[in-house]
Amino acid sequence: MHTIHTTHSHNSISVAKVILKKGKTQLFRDGSPMVYSGAVDSIIGRPPPKTGDVVLVADGTQKPIGWGLYNSCSMFCVRLMQLEEELSIDASCALNVEKLLETRIESAVSLRKNLGIPSANTNAYRLVNSEGDRLSGLIIDVFGDLAVVASSAAWVEKYKEHIMKCISGLDVINSIVWRPSTDILKEEGLDLADLAEQVSGSTERVKVVENGISYMISLDGQKTGFYADQRENRQFLSTICDGQKVLDMCCYTGGFALNAACGHALDVTGNIEVLIRHLLHWN
Missing domain, CATH: 3.30.750.80 (RNA methyltransferase domain (HRMD) like)
Known part of the structure; x- marks a missing residue:
């Protein structure tokens, strides 16, 4: 049976072990991916791990519960990447x-x-x-x-x-x-x-299309240039706007305003410059 311990034993590279404080283990077994520095009791390993290094995460008995990536500066001491029990499904990713x-x-x-x-x-x-x-x-x-x-x-x-x-x-x-x-x-x-x-x-x-609506995205814009994680929210808005007056206060690429308009809103107020830019480009 593959375990993190057996994988580590066959690994020629030394891997440090981050020991959790008593009572903190279950939180991460339940799926929390961030090991904050306040949850860490000690770090075992010589030389000590550097930022970006692979480390084992273990309970108070030093039994590994998973592995992750270490950061010596951030409050996110370890970002857990894989739990011990997952190795029984796929061991190919262990410490890799x-x-x-x-x-x-x-x-x-x-x-x-x-x-x-x-x-x-x-x-x-x-x-x-x-x-x-x-x-x-x-x-x-x-x-x-x-x-x-x-x-x-x-x-x-x-x-x-x-x-x-x-x-x-x-x-x-x-x-x-x-x-x-x-x-x-x-x-x-x-x-x-x-x-x-x-x-x-x-x-x-x-030029992209989302839910049938075309957008012109600037790669110099905020985040990645477009709030792609809001796709379902924009689509939902279009279903509740029929006959409504809509104000899109933070218009950015015009996503919510354009979906409101496509949802037959009676009136849509947003960032005029953004909306005009879309109209000029597509017409």
């Missing part, structure tokens, strides 16, 4: 970040396909949703054949090249934009001088 990335990204693609995404009506969507896809600190939004990566964890920056390799191997992707969240990464202990946006392919405005 590259393999884990490949597996989790493939699973994210498969899940979206099962949900009918992408489709003729929607080619803008969130492919990897950080903790939601069990890759804490990594967001990947897809706009047509372009992937925009938002990095907000030191480990993501460490494995940047492998992440880009995984994305570039996807059939639907022709170009990638890497956008580090500098303020958050500074708190993660990274030197801002080492962080840079990386572009593979075109950086022009991108």
